Amino acid sequence: MTRVHDAGRRAGVLLPLFSMPSTASWGIGEIGDLPTMTMWLRDAGFGVLQLLPTNEMAPGQTSPYSAISAMALDPIYITMQAVPEFVAFGGEPRLDLGDQAAIRAARSAPRVDYAAVRRAKEHALRLAFSQFWDAEWVRGTARAGAFAAYCSWEEWWLADYALYRAIRERNGGQSWTAWDEPLRRRDPQALSRAREELETEILFYQYLQWLADEQWQDARAASSVALFGDFPFMVAADSADVWSRQHLFRFDATVGTPPDAFSATGQDWGLPVYRWDVMEHDDYRWLRQRAKRTARLFDGYRIDHLVGFYRTFSRPLGTDVGTFDPGEQDDQIALGERLMSIFMGSGAQIIAEDLGVVPDFVRESLAALAVPGYKVLRWEREWKIDDQPFIDPAEYPSLSVATTGTHDTDPIAIWWQTAPTHEREAFAALPSIASYFAQTSPRTAPFTPRLRDAILRALYSSASNLVLVPFPDIFGWTHRINTPATITDENWTWRLPWPVDTLHRQLDAGERLSTLRAWAEETGRFTRTVMKNGK
Numbered sequence: 001m002t003r004v005h006d007a008g009r010r011a012g013v014l015l016p017l018f019s020m021p022s023t024a025s026w027g028i029g030e031i032g033d034l035p036t037m038t039m040w041l042r043d044a045g046f047g048v049l050q051l052l053p054t055n056e057m058a059p060g061q062t063s064p065y066s067a068i069s070a071m072a073l074d075p076i077y078i079t080m081q082a083v084p085e086f087v088a089f090g091g092e093p094r095l096d097l098g099d100q101a102a103i104r105a106a107r108s109a110p111r112v113d114y115a116a117v118r119r120a121k122e123h124a125l126r127l128a129f130s131q132f133w134d135a136e137w138v139r140g141t142a143r144a145g146a147f148a149a150y151c152s153w154e155e156w157w158l159a160d161y162a163l164y165r166a167i168r169e170r171n172g173g174q175s176w177t178a179w180d181e182p183l184r185r186r187d188p189q190a191l192s193r194a195r196e197e198l199e200t201e202i203l204f205y206q207y208l209q210w211l212a213d214e215q216w217q218d219a220r221a222a223s224s225v226a227l228f229g230d231f232p233f234m235v236a237a238d239s240a241d242v243w244s245r246q247h248l249f250r251f252d253a254t255v256g257t258p259p260d261a262f263s264a265t266g267q268d269w270g271l272p273v274y275r276w277d278v279m280e281h282d283d284y285r286w287l288r289q290r291a292k293r294t295a296r297l298f299d300g301y302r303i304d305h306l307v308g309f310y311r312t313f314s315r316p317l318g319t320d321v322g323t324f325d326p327g328e329q330d331d332q333i334a335l336g337e338r339l340m341s342i343f344m345g346s347g348a349q350i351i352a353e354d355l356g357v358v359p360d361f362v363r364e365s366l367a368a369l370a371v372p373g374y375k376v377l378r379w380e381r382e383w384k385i386d387d388q389p390f391i392d393p394a395e396y397p398s399l400s401v402a403t404t405g406t407h408d409t410d411p412i413a414i415w416w417q418t419a420p421t422h423e424r425e426a427f428a429a430l431p432s433i434a435s436y437f438a439q440t441s442p443r444t445a446p447f448t449p450r451l452r453d454a455i456l457r458a459l460y461s462s463a464s465n466l467v468l469v470p471f472p473d474i475f476g477w478t479h480r481i482n483t484p485a486t487i488t489d490e491n492w493t494w495r496l497p498w499p500v501d502t503l504h505r506q507l508d509a510g511e512r513l514s515t516l517r518a519w520a521e522e523t524g525r526f527t528r529t530v531m532k533n534g535k
Contacts, residue, residue: 010466010527230304231301372400375401378415394461398465408484413473424443
């Protein structure tokens with residue numbers, strides 16, 4: 001049966017899939033861990049779990065935004081115990097001793113060890129595919145038929161993706177831009193020859209996506225809250241999408257952001273640039289396909305770098321001066337609203353990441369389209385008024401997403417500990433916070449559990465229909481998910497301190513569950529999940 005989730009006032013959490021392993025998973029959160037995690041969230045009164053992108057990351061990468069496909073799920077998230085061929089092979093005990101040791105080490109590690117997990121799963125999935133080939137595929141079984149049906153149904157993206165992955169692997173993981181020229185430019189004869197030579201390898205990559213998709217659909221059906229995804233603005237140059245649709249991108253420039261108050265030089269992301277004029281000719285078919293694919297996986301999704309879909313900033317290679325495309329405001333509004341209509345028509349709820357320097361006309365456009373943007377508590381201030389007072393959450397528009405931060409920001413504990421005196425004092429003047437500081441000075445007040453709860457309670461009481469809290473902020477932890485503009489072993493590797501299948505037995509988690517549920521009930525955010533037949 002399909003679950004129906006109330007879309008009124010809700011509370012949710014931001015938690016990456018990689019951060020929620022169970023005792024049985026291989027040192028990383030897996031697709032099969034989602035239902036267990038959502039049981040705790042449901043009992044705590046939450047109605048939404050916001051994930052980061054789950055697209056396949058480039059080998060050696062740990063950022064979920066460094067994807068080699070806008071469509072494929074990352075096989076690193078496959079739950080091996082739920083793969084029938086792996087079970088038939090004999091499971092974990094049949095792996096070689098090196099892989100078994102790597103899995104044990106990954107489970108006990110304080111952070112996600114991507115290299116070890118990916119290597120062990122690659123070996124295990126190869127064994128599973130060999131079992132599938134012998135026992136199912138060559139015999140033409142019903143299971144083989146189900147796989148063939150999936151490949152046919154998803155051919156619109158799966159065929160090019162699997163071919164790209166097979167050729168990339170044969171070329172030692174090199175980017176497609178370093179392949180032989182006929183394959184680089186997708187000469188039909190070269191592609192046909194590659195399909196023949198790499199037939200089994202292509203089937204392997206299709207098999208992985210079938211496993212991931214089957215597990216995802218099962219997990220989504222069994223989850224107790226709505227699952228929200230993340231729709232990255234761009235895709236990497238070295239990706240199946242760019243290789244197979246080169247005509248949709250410019251390679252003589254790179255995407256980024258212009259100079260602003262936060263950066264004198266702006267940002268250069270090194271990503272290829274959308275050719276909006278070419279995309280318009282086929283009515284933005286590829287973006288429609290991305291939206292369709294995302295809606296098939298999620299109940300809703302966050303549109304990353306929303307402003308880029310209204311106007312994309314890029315710099316020609318070798319220059320520091322960039323321009324917007326489109327260049328005129330009327331054209332920017334027309335483009336943005338056309339693309340928003342595509343996302344809104346995908347069948348999933350959308351929310352817009354409208355943070356940073358966003359023109360007023362973009363926010364006005366979102367409001368007219370009824371697309372909620374973000375209200376980050378620490379940044380919501382009357383910037384044009386003397387003393388720049390904070391805006392009380394009770395005054396946020398209902399069409400918004402209230403939050404303490406994002407995956408890129410300091411946790412609220414660190415923010416408070418490092419906030420300058422004038423910022424602390426301005427924050428303490430908020431009506432929804434002021435009572436906490438009646439007997440303590442914000443100048444010297446430490447970050448305590450009571451202050452944490454005062455901040456969270458104010459957020460729950462906000463007028464925003466949706467509250468999303470990064471999971472570390474629920475507990476007042478100082479762990480970061482990512483520190484922008486840095487490359488460290490700590491980025492994208494944070495895990496919960498407890499396996500998700502033990503959350504209901506953890507005293508701290510139990511206390512939080514009771515408190516959060518009470519707030520959800522008091523502020524009208526408690527989500528009742530019902531079945532379509534009303535049961």
